[in-house]
Amino acid sequence: MSSADLPHVVIVGGGFAGLWATRALARERVRITLIDRRNHHLFQPLLYQVATAGLSAPDIAAPLRHILRRQRNVEIRLGEVVGIDADAQAVTLGDDGQVGYDYLLLASGATHAYFGHDAWAAHAPGLKSLDDALGIRRRLLIAFERAEAADDPDERAAWLNFAIVGGGPTGVELAGTLAEIARHTLKDEFRRIDPAEARVRLVEAGPRVLASFPPELSGDARRKLEKLGVEVVTGQPVEAIDDAGYVLAGERVRARTVLWAAGVAASPLGALLGAPRDRAGRVRVEADLSVPGRPDVFVAGDLASVEQDGRPVPGVAPAAKQMGAHVARAIRARLAGRTPPAFRYRDMGNLATIGRMAAVVDLHGFKLKGMLAWWFWLWVHVLFLIGFRNRLLVLINWAWAYWSYQRHARIIFGRPDSDDPGP
Amino acid sequence: MSSADLPHVVIVGGGFAGLWATRALARERVRITLIDRRNHHLFQPLLYQVATAGLSAPDIAAPLRHILRRQRNVEIRLGEVVGIDADAQAVTLGDDGQVGYDYLLLASGATHAYFGHDAWAAHAPGLKSLDDALGIRRRLLIAFERAEAADDPDERAAWLNFAIVGGGPTGVELAGTLAEIARHTLKDEFRRIDPAEARVRLVEAGPRVLASFPPELSGDARRKLEKLGVEVVTGQPVEAIDDAGYVLAGERVRARTVLWAAGVAASPLGALLGAPRDRAGRVRVEADLSVPGRPDVFVAGDLASVEQDGRPVPGVAPAAKQMGAHVARAIRARLAGRTPPAFRYRDMGNLATIGRMAAVVDLHGFKLKGMLAWWFWLWVHVLFLIGFRNRLLVLINWAWAYWSYQRHARIIFGRPDSDDPGP
Numbered sequence: 001m002s003s004a005d006l007p008h009v010v011i012v013g014g015g016f017a018g019l020w021a022t023r024a025l026a027r028e029r030v031r032i033t034l035i036d037r038r039n040h041h042l043f044q045p046l047l048y049q050v051a052t053a054g055l056s057a058p059d060i061a062a063p064l065r066h067i068l069r070r071q072r073n074v075e076i077r078l079g080e081v082v083g084i085d086a087d088a089q090a091v092t093l094g095d096d097g098q099v100g101y102d103y104l105l106l107a108s109g110a111t112h113a114y115f116g117h118d119a120w121a122a123h124a125p126g127l128k129s130l131d132d133a134l135g136i137r138r139r140l141l142i143a144f145e146r147a148e149a150a151d152d153p154d155e156r157a158a159w160l161n162f163a164i165v166g167g168g169p170t171g172v173e174l175a176g177t178l179a180e181i182a183r184h185t186l187k188d189e190f191r192r193i194d195p196a197e198a199r200v201r202l203v204e205a206g207p208r209v210l211a212s213f214p215p216e217l218s219g220d221a222r223r224k225l226e227k228l229g230v231e232v233v234t235g236q237p238v239e240a241i242d243d244a245g246y247v248l249a250g251e252r253v254r255a256r257t258v259l260w261a262a263g264v265a266a267s268p269l270g271a272l273l274g275a276p277r278d279r280a281g282r283v284r285v286e287a288d289l290s291v292p293g294r295p296d297v298f299v300a301g302d303l304a305s306v307e308q309d310g311r312p313v314p315g316v317a318p319a320a321k322q323m324g325a326h327v328a329r330a331i332r333a334r335l336a337g338r339t340p341p342a343f344r345y346r347d348m349g350n351l352a353t354i355g356r357m358a359a360v361v362d363l364h365g366f367k368l369k370g371m372l373a374w375w376f377w378l379w380v381h382v383l384f385l386i387g388f389r390n391r392l393l394v395l396i397n398w399a400w401a402y403w404s405y406q407r408h409a410r411i412i413f414g415r416p417d418s419d420d421p422g423p
Numbered sequence: 424m425s426s427a428d429l430p431h432v433v434i435v436g437g438g439f440a441g442l443w444a445t446r447a448l449a450r451e452r453v454r455i456t457l458i459d460r461r462n463h464h465l466f467q468p469l470l471y472q473v474a475t476a477g478l479s480a481p482d483i484a485a486p487l488r489h490i491l492r493r494q495r496n497v498e499i500r501l502g503e504v505v506g507i508d509a510d511a512q513a514v515t516l517g518d519d520g521q522v523g524y525d526y527l528l529l530a531s532g533a534t535h536a537y538f539g540h541d542a543w544a545a546h547a548p549g550l551k552s553l554d555d556a557l558g559i560r561r562r563l564l565i566a567f568e569r570a571e572a573a574d575d576p577d578e579r580a581a582w583l584n585f586a587i588v589g590g591g592p593t594g595v596e597l598a599g600t601l602a603e604i605a606r607h608t609l610k611d612e613f614r615r616i617d618p619a620e621a622r623v624r625l626v627e628a629g630p631r632v633l634a635s636f637p638p639e640l641s642g643d644a645r646r647k648l649e650k651l652g653v654e655v656v657t658g659q660p661v662e663a664i665d666d667a668g669y670v671l672a673g674e675r676v677r678a679r680t681v682l683w684a685a686g687v688a689a690s691p692l693g694a695l696l697g698a699p700r701d702r703a704g705r706v707r708v709e710a711d712l713s714v715p716g717r718p719d720v721f722v723a724g725d726l727a728s729v730e731q732d733g734r735p736v737p738g739v740a741p742a743a744k745q746m747g748a749h750v751a752r753a754i755r756a757r758l759a760g761r762t763p764p765a766f767r768y769r770d771m772g773n774l775a776t777i778g779r780m781a782a783v784v785d786l787h788g789f790k791l792k793g794m795l796a797w798w799f800w801l802w803v804h805v806l807f808l809i810g811f812r813n814r815l816l817v818l819i820n821w822a823w824a825y826w827s828y829q830r831h832a833r834i835i836f837g838r839p840d841s842d843d844p845g846p
Contacts, residue, residue, distance in 0.1 A: 038835065039564065039568065039833070039834070039835045040833075040834050040835070053481075056479035056480070056481045056482070056832075057479070057834055057836070058476075058479045058831050058832040058833075058834050059479070061834050062831075063612075063833045063834070065609075065612035065613070066612060066829070066833070069610075069611040069612045070611065075614045075615075076614075077572065078568045078572070079572075095572075097572075130834065130836060131836055131837060134836065141462065145462065145501045149500065149501070149502075149518075149520075186488075187492075188492040188493065189486075189488035189489060189492045190488070191497075191498045191499075192498075392819075392823075393816065393819065393823075393831075396815075396816065396819065400815075400816075406489070408481050408485075408816075409479075409481040410462070410463075410481075410486045410489070411462070411463050411480055411481050411484050411486070411553065412461065412462045412463070413480070413553060413554055413557065414554060
């Protein structure tokens with residue numbers, strides 16, 4: 001039979017879940033259409049390094065077409081899905097194109113959640129895409145420039161006041177790196193301000209940072225952050241964020257730079273399915289990751305709400321990869337007339353980095369912290385970067401950055417005299 | 424005397440001329456204010472590599488504050504000069520700040536010139552800044568995506584039709600690299616189009632490409648370009664450029680991507696001086712590079728119109744560096760009550776690259792071409808890159824790119840479904 005007659009698998013999203021599903025179907029007699037809004041796969045765990053100017057954007061992204069160039073059963077389509085007609089088995093793209101499918105995998109990931117405070121988004125950007133990262137980088141670099149140019153001491157202080165909302169791994173990484181930049185990277189570069197006077201505050205509503213880790217490691221992370229100069233506030237939710245600053249415990253703080261690392265919500269594509277969803281908007285899937293009543297539609301990655309042994313499967317890269325590979329197995333089973341197996345998440349452990357040579361690692365109760373944890377963290381992250389070139393260059397960039405305290409990507413794109421935060 | 428009493432040197436522009444002048448004044452008892460719209464010095468000779476996704480933007484740019492962090496007599500100000508009052512010895516910045524000076528150096532460089540066809544600018548972007556380079560990169564990558572998605576064969580052909588206007592070094596570099604991308608880099612990545620069918624046309628109004636080189640090397644460059652698959656048209660000026668394509672020799676050609684490498688004009692800051700200027704808007708300076716009647720105001724780099732032995736000093740990086748260093752000497756002479764010497768340009772030779780392992784080099788009649796010229800070109804460019812890290816990483820990036828034909832920075836920022844050409 002010709003390739004046009006093969007079963008058509010449509011995969012929406014080229015992140016970890018979508019890409020792993022695509023690759024796992026390489027030898028299958030199917031034709032695959034991979035749809036993404038972006039032309040690249042992004043190694044999200046290192047996105048904070050782009051935001052803090054340690055890595056260039058292309059260091060952690062690779063063109064999807066390049067990754068999949070040898071997989072002849074895949075066609076890549078750059079576009080945005082705006083509609084899903086599950087009865088007609090078709091998705092609609094933003095340019096009005098229709099793509100029919102025999103099997104559909106939705107793996108469009110997550111976006112920022114402001115818990116009903118959508119107005120905060122303009123003042124406290126989150127970190128999910130390369131554009132977000134370049135926008136945050138721009139804000140951080142411009143804040144120090146504005147502080148240097150300010151004549152009014154209050155205005156100067158507001159530009160040197162940084163707050164990161166959310167004490168999960170991303171918030172901890174951003175706060176630790178920002179404190180390092182202020183104290184080391186920018187040393188000697190300004191004449192009117194001392195960048196080391198910057199106030200970096202990490203605000204967490206819950207009782208401790210890195211809540212998904214054992215309390216002992218949370219405590220260690222907090223101490224490391226404080227040693228780097230970060231002011232850690234726990235048990236206090238931010239009450240308001242606007243152009244001039246934020247409100248915490250009833251007190252208004254003037255700060256020109258507030259970053260959001262507090263919440264994620266599932267991509268809006270889940271709502272197009274009409275399937276039951278959890279509070280964060282994730283689609284509640286069956287044991288085989290298919291949508292209830294739609295055995296030809298699957299959801300994987302951050303968009304899927306999966307419970308295992310009474311606990312939610314976390315929104316981390318290894319879980320997304322495992323789900324993607326599982327959906328490939330499930331489709332293979334359906335094509336062979338078998339019942340797909342249930343998905344089982346294999347928890348590989350949990351790791352987060354804090355800053356220069358410090359990290360925490362929790363491998364099923366085996367805990368690491370400090371420099372050893374950091375080396376483990378580095379090894380795992382470089383190992384999992386896609387593409388040899390990136391791995392090697394990221395290692396060299398890092399070696400140089402750690403040796404010299406330098407962050408080579410401190411380039412402001414666009415007009416720095418405009419306050420437009422766009423990349 | 425306190426540092427505030429020292430003579431104040433204001434330098435506008437952190438390119439080759441401004442940066443070299445700043446550095447040459449490091450040991451002088453002056454205070455320097457360096458004003459630039461951007462936070463970085465840019466290694467312009469490699470800008471075409473960023474535009475064609477071979478290098479990341481931070482590979483060829485370094486923060487001015489970082490370069491000058493140890494030079495304590497410099498203060499850097501991020502801002503745009505919008506006015507010059509030479510009688511009052513002050514420049515006005517875009518944020519309404521006034522900066523008084525004892526000596527002023529204007530080194531704000533050049534911008535694109537469309538020879539009276541300003542409407543062409545929107546359809547045929549030029550390459551002067553990192554933002555320009557990222558915008559061109561985006562256009563090139565999106566063109567292949569649109570061609571892949573197009574159902575109409577005419578539309579597809581229009582997206583695969585590239586024209587570069589101007590056969591100087593930048594035009595030759597862009598055309599050669601684009602042909603390589605189409606024939607090698609994108610091989611196997613598309614399913615509906617063959618990128619090698621892209622038509623890359625280099626259009627030069629004059630009789631030959633690389634007109635500043637001896638005819639023999641121009642001929643060699645042309646043959647190399649044709650071997651790479653570039654269609655070289657000489658002796659034909661482009662008659663019109665619009666959204667749908669361009670007109671050449673009375674014939675309308677449908678092309679969605681036209682790049683402009685045909686003309687430069689001096690930065691508009693020269694006009695603020697009220698001094699005599701040449702046709703390209705460059706300031707006609709005295710022998711010591713000062714402005715006629717203003718011994719305290721100097722102009723250097725692409726903004727200065729300098730003749731030597733009846734021929735204009737070319738707008739290349741070595742000339743800008745030499746002028747910058749000369750202005751430092753002239754200021755030193757004035758401070759010591761001496762008459763500044765006249766500027767003499769030392770012509771170091773002329774080089775241009777064509778593509779993979781091909782270049783032309785003209786060193787005062789000693790000519791090189793082919794692979795040997797390319798190695799010479801590479802060595803000179805890496806040697807002159809500012810900052811050790813960049814040099815090493817640019818070499819590694821290039822080694823990998825040449826070995827694998829890969830260009831790692833093929834990342835489209837922003838929404839690829841929008842035709843907004845901004846970076």
